[in-house]
Amino acid sequence: MGRKDKRWVLQRKRDFYYKLAKKLKYRSRASFKLMQLNEKFNVIKPGRIVLDLGCAPGGWMQVAREIVGDKGFVIGIDLQPVKPFEYDNVRAIKGDFTLEENLNKIRELIPNEEKKVDVVISDASPNISGYWDVDHARSIDLVTTALQIATEMLKERGNFVAKVFYGNMIDDYVKLVKKYFEKVYITKPQASRKESAEVYVIAKRYTGKKWEEEDKIKRIEKPDNEENNELLAKKIKEMRKLKSKQ
Numbered sequence: 001m002g003r004k005d006k007r008w009v010l011q012r013k014r015d016f017y018y019k020l021a022k023k024l025k026y027r028s029r030a031s032f033k034l035m036q037l038n039e040k041f042n043v044i045k046p047g048r049i050v051l052d053l054g055c056a057p058g059g060w061m062q063v064a065r066e067i068v069g070d071k072g073f074v075i076g077i078d079l080q081p082v083k084p085f086e087y088d089n090v091r092a093i094k095g096d097f098t099l100e101e102n103l104n105k106i107r108e109l110i111p112n113e114e115k116k117v118d119v120v121i122s123d124a125s126p127n128i129s130g131y132w133d134v135d136h137a138r139s140i141d142l143v144t145t146a147l148q149i150a151t152e153m154l155k156e157r158g159n160f161v162a163k164v165f166y167g168n169m170i171d172d173y174v175k176l177v178k179k180y181f182e183k184v185y186i187t188k189p190q191a192s193r194k195e196s197a198e199v200y201v202i203a204k205r206y207t208g209k210k211w212e213e214e215d216k217i218k219r220i221e222k223p224d225n226e227e228n229n230e231l232l233a234k235k236i237k238e239m240r241k242l243k244s245k246q
């Protein structure tokens, strides 16, 4: 283990929420972020159906299950496998939520005829490159897809929560979310590390407006080297600029 990795492991062990999560048997320290967000914004209520995009290892799903109780339902999806839960009304799918075939798998699990949920939450993180602009651009790409899914899967007046890495495209993203929801807030819960670039967008009361294809960022090949990373950031910025001029 390198010196940097060792420092990270030590820091983690000293972290208050990391220790608390261990003690209270939550699968991740992120559980406390959702708890704090829900205390403040009341997005999830008892009996509701929740869809969690990017759910592994399942800390948010545990918290969502605690809030919705026996009568609600929690569905999660992640690229990584998620250990099964002891409840019948909590289910996880392994897969990429940006692929339509996986959205159909989610629809199959939704326990109502209209195949709609009450809340979409997403703590999904893109692969971190270490370049601020690139990570921001990838995060915007991911939350834009999450927003599109929310407009397709939410009941009218449903709520949406998404993590975004802060950067210069955030205002445009918030503008976009406001097109589809009555109330939108940006917040950083106490459990989110101060040094982390993440913030949370809270959107309440989906208006029922259908997704407009022009709002989609065109799919760009996943970059795997520095040159492509910079190109990706540049491309997304240009697209956003073009759109805001229209």
Ligand SMILES: C[S@@+](CC[C@H](N)C(=O)[O-])C[C@H]1O[C@@H](n2cnc3c(N)ncnc32)[C@H](O)[C@@H]1O
Pocket (backbone or CB within 6 Å): 027, 028, 030, 031, 053, 054, 055, 056, 057, 058, 059, 060, 061, 077, 078, 079, 080, 095, 096, 097, 098, 123, 124, 125, 126, 142
């Ligand atoms: C910070 S973790 C989520 C932690 C979770 N909220 C919890 O409390 O346990 C972010 C997750 O997003 C997932 N992710 C990123 N892109 C994804 C995608 N396109 N489809 C599915 N999962 C994705 C990653 O695999 C990762 O497990």
